[in-house]
Amino acid sequence: METIRTIYSDHPALTTIAGGLVVATAGILVYRRLRRNTTASNAEEDYPKDTVILHQIGRGPFAPSMTPFAIKLETYLRIAKIPYKNVHDMKKSSKGKYPWISFNGHSVADSAFCIEFINKKRNVDLSSWLSPEQRAVAxxxxxxxxEDIYWVLVVQRWVQEVSVEFFRMAYSFPLSWLFLRFYVTPSVRRMAFDQGMGRHSKDEVLHIARKDLTALSVFIGTKRFLMGDQPCEEDCAIFGQLSQLYWQLTGPTSNMFKEEFPRLVSYCERMKDRFWPDWVECTTQGGTSKATK
Ligand SMILES: N[C@@H](CCC(=O)N[C@@H](CS)C(=O)NCC(=O)O)C(=O)O
Known part of the structure; x- marks a missing residue:
C-alpha cells in the first residue's frame, strides 16, 4: 500500500490511467463471464406448447434483424407456416451463436439444424419439388x-467500413461506441482474419463479392426464386444474406449490389413482399420494434 502511495505521489496521472485500465479490464471480464452464462442451457422454457420459440437479438434498423441467420430462420417459419413466437434477447445458443430455437422445452442451436429439426417434427420439406441434382445446386x-458472402458482410460491416453512427442506431447499447471499439471490432476482426476474408484488401473483398453476386444473379436469371417460380428452403438462407447487403450495409458492396445487380434487388423485393408484408413494422426505424439491447 505504501509503495502504491509513493508511486501515486510521484506519477499521479500515470497511476490514475493504470488504475482506470485495471478497472475497465475487470469490468470487461465480468461482462464477458455474465454473457457466457446467459446461454441456452439455462433458458427458461415457459412457452406455449407446439410453438417454435425463435430466440434472436432485437430488430434491425432497416431489416428485421442485423443477423442474416435470423432472417433466414424467420422467413423459413413464415414460408412453412409454422406457429412461432419471437423472443428478442442476447442469449446465445449452446454453440455460442444467434439465433436458435426452443420447441416444447428442447433447444436447438444453428439455423440449419433448427430447420432440419422443424422439418422432421412437422414433416416439412420446402425443397421436395426439386430433383436430387437441383437440390445439390441449391x-x-x-x-x-x-460461407462467402456472409464474410464479405462481416468484414465490411465490422472491419473495413465501421460506422459508429450505424452501430448506435442498430444496437441501443449504452456507451455503444466503447463497446464497438473495444469489444466487437477486435473480436470480429480476429474471427474474420482466422476465417480468411479479413486478410484481403478492400478492393479484393469487393472483387470477391462481385464474382459471388454475378454467379447468383446469372443463375437466378429471370426466375422468380432461386430454383423456379416457387421458393425452396435454400431461398431463406440466400434472402437472409442478401437482405443485409441491400437494406443494412453501407459502403462499396452495398452500392455495387444496388447498381450492378437489379435482378438480385428484384429478388429481395419479391421475397419481402411475399413473406414479410409487415417488414416495416419489424424494423426499428420504420416500425415500433425494439432494437437490440
Ligand atoms: N452457422 C450459424 C451461424 C450463426 C452466426 O454466425 N451468428 C452470428 C451473428 S450473424 C453470431 O452469433 N455471432 C456472435 C458471435 O460469434 O459471438 C447459423 O446458421 O446459425
Whole structure:
C-alpha cells in the first residue's frame, strides 16, 4: 500500500490511467463471464406448447434483424407456416451463436439444424419439388451465400467500413461506441482474419463479392426464386444474406449490389413482399420494434 502511495505521489496521472485500465479490464471480464452464462442451457422454457420459440437479438434498423441467420430462420417459419413466437434477447445458443430455437422445452442451436429439426417434427420439406441434382445446386448456392458472402458482410460491416453512427442506431447499447471499439471490432476482426476474408484488401473483398453476386444473379436469371417460380428452403438462407447487403450495409458492396445487380434487388423485393408484408413494422426505424439491447 505504501509503495502504491509513493508511486501515486510521484506519477499521479500515470497511476490514475493504470488504475482506470485495471478497472475497465475487470469490468470487461465480468461482462464477458455474465454473457457466457446467459446461454441456452439455462433458458427458461415457459412457452406455449407446439410453438417454435425463435430466440434472436432485437430488430434491425432497416431489416428485421442485423443477423442474416435470423432472417433466414424467420422467413423459413413464415414460408412453412409454422406457429412461432419471437423472443428478442442476447442469449446465445449452446454453440455460442444467434439465433436458435426452443420447441416444447428442447433447444436447438444453428439455423440449419433448427430447420432440419422443424422439418422432421412437422414433416416439412420446402425443397421436395426439386430433383436430387437441383437440390445439390441449391445447396451449393446456399453455401456461397452463407460461407462467402456472409464474410464479405462481416468484414465490411465490422472491419473495413465501421460506422459508429450505424452501430448506435442498430444496437441501443449504452456507451455503444466503447463497446464497438473495444469489444466487437477486435473480436470480429480476429474471427474474420482466422476465417480468411479479413486478410484481403478492400478492393479484393469487393472483387470477391462481385464474382459471388454475378454467379447468383446469372443463375437466378429471370426466375422468380432461386430454383423456379416457387421458393425452396435454400431461398431463406440466400434472402437472409442478401437482405443485409441491400437494406443494412453501407459502403462499396452495398452500392455495387444496388447498381450492378437489379435482378438480385428484384429478388429481395419479391421475397419481402411475399413473406414479410409487415417488414416495416419489424424494423426499428420504420416500425415500433425494439432494437437490440
Ligand atoms: N452457422 C450459424 C451461424 C450463426 C452466426 O454466425 N451468428 C452470428 C451473428 S450473424 C453470431 O452469433 N455471432 C456472435 C458471435 O460469434 O459471438 C447459423 O446458421 O446459425
Amino acid at each position: 445447396l451449393a448456392f446456399q453455401r456461397l451465400a452463407e
